[in-house]
Amino acid sequence: MERKSIFNFIIILVFAVLLIGLLNLDILQGAKFRRLSDSNSIRLISQSGARGNILDRNGEVIVDSKISYDVMILPEDLSQVDYVLNRISRILGTQTAQLKAAFKKNFVSSSVPVTVASNIDLKKAILLGEFRAEEPTIIVTPKPLRHYPYGALAAHVVGYVNQIDRWRLTKLEDYGYKTKDIVGFGGLEEKYDYYLRQEEGGLCVEVNHRGKFMRVLGFQAPSNGKDIQLTLDLKIQKIVEDSMDGKKGSAILMDPQSGQIIALASYPNFNPAVFVNNRTNLISGLLNNPDAPLINRAISSSYPLASVFKVVVASAALELKKINTSTSFLCQGSTMVGARKFSCWDTHGAQDIFGAIAHSCDIFFYKSGLFVGAQNIHDYALKLGLGRNVGFELPYETSGFIPSPLWRKLNKFQNWFAGDTANLAIGQGDCLVTPLQATNMMAAFANGGFLTSPYIVKAVGGVDLSAKKKKLIPVNFKKSTFNTVISGLRKVVTDATGTGSDLSSLAVTVAGKTGTAQVSRNATHAWFVGFFPFDKPKFVICIFLENGGPGHAASVVAKQIIEAMNNQGLI
Amino acid sequence: MRNSFLRILILALVIALLGILSIYSSTYQKQGVWQDIYLRQLLWLVIGLACFFMFSNFNYRKLWDANYFIYGAALFFLFLVFALGIIRLGAQRWLRFAWFNFQPSEFAKLAIIIFLARYFSRKSVNDTSLLSGKFGIFQGIILPFIFVAVPMLLIIEQPDLGSGLMLMLVFICLLYLTNVRLRYIFTLLTLLILPLPLLWNLLHDYQKQRLLVFLNPNIDPLGAGYTIIQSKIAIGSGGFFGRGWLAGTQSQLYFLPESHTDFIFATFSEQWGFLGSCLLILMYYLIIRQGLIIAQRTQDNFGRLLAYGISLLLALQVFINIAMNMGLAPVVGLPLPLMSYGGSSILATFIALGILTNIDRTRNVF
Numbered sequence: 026m027e028r029k030s031i032f033n034f035i036i037i038l039v040f041a042v043l044l045i046g047l048l049n050l051d052i053l054q055g056a057k058f059r060r061l062s063d064s065n066s067i068r069l070i071s072q073s074g075a076r077g078n079i080l081d082r083n084g085e086v087i088v089d090s091k092i093s094y095d096v097m098i099l100p101e102d103l104s105q106v107d108y109v110l111n112r113i114s115r116i117l118g119t120q121t122a123q124l125k126a127a128f129k130k131n132f133v134s135s136s137v138p139v140t141v142a143s144n145i146d147l148k149k150a151i152l153l154g155e156f157r158a159e160e161p162t163i164i165v166t167p168k169p170l171r172h173y174p175y176g177a178l179a180a181h182v183v184g185y186v187n188q189i190d191r192w193r194l195t196k197l198e199d200y201g202y203k204t205k206d207i208v209g210f211g212g213l214e215e216k217y218d219y220y221l222r223q224e225e226g227g228l229c230v231e232v233n234h235r236g237k238f239m240r241v242l243g244f245q246a247p248s249n250g251k252d253i254q255l256t257l258d259l260k261i262q263k264i265v266e267d268s269m270d271g272k273k274g275s276a277i278l279m280d281p282q283s284g285q286i287i288a289l290a291s292y293p294n295f296n297p298a299v300f301v302n303n304r305t306n307l308i309s310g311l312l313n314n315p316d317a318p319l320i321n322r323a324i325s326s327s328y329p330l331a332s333v334f335k336v337v338v339a340s341a342a343l344e345l346k347k348i349n350t351s352t353s354f355l356c357q358g359s360t361m362v363g364a365r366k367f368s369c370w371d372t373h374g375a376q377d378i379f380g381a382i383a384h385s386c387d388i389f390f391y392k393s394g395l396f397v398g399a400q401n402i403h404d405y406a407l408k409l410g411l412g413r414n415v416g417f418e419l420p421y422e423t424s425g426f427i428p429s430p431l432w433r434k435l436n437k438f439q440n441w442f443a444g445d446t447a448n449l450a451i452g453q454g455d456c457l458v459t460p461l462q463a464t465n466m467m468a469a470f471a472n473g474g475f476l477t478s479p480y481i482v483k484a485v486g487g488v489d490l491s492a493k494k495k496k497l498i499p500v501n502f503k504k505s506t507f508n509t510v511i512s513g514l515r516k517v518v519t520d521a522t523g524t525g526s527d528l529s530s531l532a533v534t535v536a537g538k539t540g541t542a543q544v545s546r547n548a549t550h551a552w553f554v555g556f557f558p559f560d561k562p563k564f565v566i567c568i569f570l571e572n573g574g575p576g577h578a579a580s581v582v583a584k585q586i587i588e589a590m591n592n593q594g595l596i
Numbered sequence: 597m598r599n600s601f602l603r604i605l606i607l608a609l610v611i612a613l614l615g616i617l618s619i620y621s622s623t624y625q626k627q628g629v630w631q632d633i634y635l636r637q638l639l640w641l642v643i644g645l646a647c648f649f650m651f652s653n654f655n656y657r658k659l660w661d662a663n664y665f666i667y668g669a670a671l672f673f674l675f676l677v678f679a680l681g682i683i684r685l686g687a688q689r690w691l692r693f694a695w696f697n698f699q700p701s702e703f704a705k706l707a708i709i710i711f712l713a714r715y716f717s718r719k720s721v722n723d724t725s726l727l728s729g730k731f732g733i734f735q736g737i738i739l740p741f742i743f744v745a746v747p748m749l750l751i752i753e754q755p756d757l758g759s760g761l762m763l764m765l766v767f768i769c770l771l772y773l774t775n776v777r778l779r780y781i782f783t784l785l786t787l788l789i790l791p792l793p794l795l796w797n798l799l800h801d802y803q804k805q806r807l808l809v810f811l812n813p814n815i816d817p818l819g820a821g822y823t824i825i826q827s828k829i830a831i832g833s834g835g836f837f838g839r840g841w842l843a844g845t846q847s848q849l850y851f852l853p854e855s856h857t858d859f860i861f862a863t864f865s866e867q868w869g870f871l872g873s874c875l876l877i878l879m880y881y882l883i884i885r886q887g888l889i890i891a892q893r894t895q896d897n898f899g900r901l902l903a904y905g906i907s908l909l910l911a912l913q914v915f916i917n918i919a920m921n922m923g924l925a926p927v928v929g930l931p932l933p934l935m936s937y938g939g940s941s942i943l944a945t946f947i948a949l950g951i952l953t954n955i956d957r958t959r960n961v962f
Binding site: 029040051055056061231232234 | 832849850865888
C-alpha cells in the first residue's frame, strides 16, 4: 500500500500547487493584474473645456475661444493606419505624407488616440463623422482654440498661448500640468494661467480587443476656465494702438485716482494667433526680429527718463527748501560744472521754477540739482516710485535703475563727481525708468500726492478685485510742492514757448512734461508724460517712442490720442 | 455506498452548471452563433447526465468483456479523424456529425484506461494471483506501451500534444499503481526522457513556440504569448472577491481567446475571484478524492485500476488545464472537464463518472 499513499500524496500536492498559483495571481499580484485588465478595456477620451475669456472693463470681449475640430485615430491595428490616413487625407484635402508625419510625431501607444490633423472646419468634421460608421477608429473631437477677434490688439497685455515647454512643465507639474498642455506665455495668459485654464473632462469608455467601442462607463463634463475682466477700455486701447501704429515704443493710459490701467500698448507688436496655428515660420520671424516685438516695452525695458526726470529734481529741491517759487537762475545756454561745460538745449534767460519746467531749461536743473545733491535726488526718485518694481500684474517687469553716489562707491568703487549729479538732474546718465514707472510717478502729481499701485485685472471669474487692488501710498510732500510742480506742468502746455504747447489747442486741458533722451548712437528717445483734464485728472498718459526723435514727437502722439478720445466722448 | 453516487452527481452537476454560467458570461456580449452556445452546452449536460445514470447502472464488468471492442472502436475513430476529420483552429480533431462535431480523442482516453485496467488485472489461471506481479519487462512495459502508443501517436498527430502526453502520464501512473516493478518503470521513464531533445525537431512550429513562450511569455506578447498573458490578467484581476457575474472585461470583450473552452477557468476566476476559484478547485478535488476512495475500497482489481485511471484522468486534466490558465504549464489544447464548452468532453467525463459510481455500487457483489 506504499504506492497508494504516495499517489494520494501526489494528488494533494498537485492541488496545493494550483491553490498557491491562485494565491499568487489573485492576492499577491491582484492589483497589478487589475490595473492591466483596466488598461486593456478602458479608454479615456478627453474633452477640453474652453480657456477663460479676457474682457475689457465694460465686458467687451478682447480674447475668447472658438471651437475647432481635431481628427484623431486609434492606432489599434497598425496595418490599417495607412489606409485610414489615406481616406482622411482625401476628405480633408491634405497630403497623406503630412498626416503620416503628424501620426508619427504624436504617437504614444496603441491604446491612446493620436491626433493627425487639427483645426479642421465644421463641414469636414461632419464628413469625417459620417465616415466613422465605416472606420470606427477615427475620432473627431471638438477643441476650443484661442480666438483673437481684434488680432494683435493689446497683444502684450494678453500674451499668447502655446504648448507648454520643458522649463514651465518642471515648475508646474505639481499643479496638475501635463505635457502637451496649452499654457499662457507672457502677459496675463501666463500670469493668470491658473485661473484661465480650463479643466479637462472626458469620456471613460469600454472597448473590446479591437478597440471597438462597447459602452460608456462615465462622463465628466469639462469645465471652462474663469473669465478675466480687465481695467482696459477697448475703445481707448484701439485709439492708442492706432496712434502708435508703425512706431516703436509704448503708450500707457492710467486712472490716477485708482491705478487702473486704461490702455497699454507696446510697439512693434505681434499677432498672438500665429501661436495658436503654430505657424512656425511666422513665429521664428517674431523671435528673430531685431526689434523684439515680443518684449513689452511698457514694463520690460527701461530707458533714460530725460527731462521728465526734472519733475523729481524740482520736487526734491522744493521739499528740501533749496529753492522756492521766487528762485531763478540765468540760462545763458551753458554753464560750468567743475571743469566741464554743460550746455542747455536753448538759451532761456532768467528762469524761475515754472518757466524752467515749461521750457525744460537744463541750466536751472543743473544748478538746483547740485544744490540738492545726488543722493537726495536718488531718494526722491525712489519716493516717486522710480527705480523699483511697481509690482505690476504682467510678468517680466524690470525695476529700472536710479544711480546714486553710495551705490557707485559700493559696487563700482568709483567716485561720484558733480558732473554726474548734473547729468542725473536732467535724467541722463545711468538713470533708467520704465514707461509704467513714469506713468505712476505722474499719477502722484495728478491725484495730489498718492503713489498708486497700477493694476490691470479688475475681476476674476466675476469676483471684483478692484477694492483689494486699489492701494494708494501717500507721498509725504508738502501741498505747496505739488501745486508748484503741477503749475509748471500746466505751463508746459499753456506757455506759448512751452515744450508741449502743441497740446494747448485741444479742447481738453492737459498738463505734462516732455523729454528727449540722448542715446549714444541712434536717434533720441521721445517722452511725453502728463495728465488730463487738468482740473480733475481722470487719465495719466505716458507716451514713449524709442528712437522716436525729440520729445515733441511724443507730445504729437499724445495729442492725437487725447483728441480722438475727446471726439468719441471718452473723457 | 449510495453516498458516493450522490456526492459525485451533485459535485459534477454544480461544476457543470458553473461552467454553463461562465460560458454564458463569456459569450453574452458577442454576436451571432455565440449567443446560444450555452444552450447547446445545457443540452450536452442533459445528455451527459443521461449517460451518467446509464453507466452507473451498467455493470462495469461488462467493459472487461467488451474491452477489445472498445479499444478497436477508439482506434477506428482515431483513424477516421486522421483520414477525414475536419480542421478547426489548425488542428484535425473532430468528426462532423449531423449537427455537432465529435472529438474521438476524448473517448479514446477512456478506452485506453479501460484497456490498461483490464490488461494489468488479468489473473493467472493456476492460482488466481495477479499476473502483473510476474510480468517481465516485455509483458509489463513494452507490450502495454505499444498498445498505448498507437492511439497516442494518432492523437499527437492531430496534432494534440497535450492529450497525447497526458495519456503517457496516465500510463506511467497506472504502471506505478500495479505490481509492475519500479525498476521497469524507471527504465521506461529514462527511455522516454532521453530522446526528448531529438523529438524537439519533430514538433510543429507552433508547439515549439508554445513551449518557449511558456518559459517566457514576453518573448512574443502579441503572438503565442498573448493567451498566457491575457489569461493571467483575467485571473489576477479577479482579486479576492472577483469582478462579479457578467462583469469580467477580459473574457467578455475578446481579450482572452478561447474564453469558453480551454480558458474557461480564467473566465470563471475573473468573475468569482480567489474565493470562487478556491471553491471550484476544492470541488474538483472532492470528486477526485471520491474516485480515489472508491478505488481504495474496491476489491476487484479491474474495478480498482479502472477507478484509479478515471480519477487520474480527471485529476491530470484539471491540473494541466488550470495550471496552463495560470501560466504554470505550457498552453496545450486540453479542456477543463465538466466546465469547458464541448459535447465530447462533457459526455466522456460523465460516462467516466458513471463508471466510477458503478464500480462502487458493484464491488460488494463479489
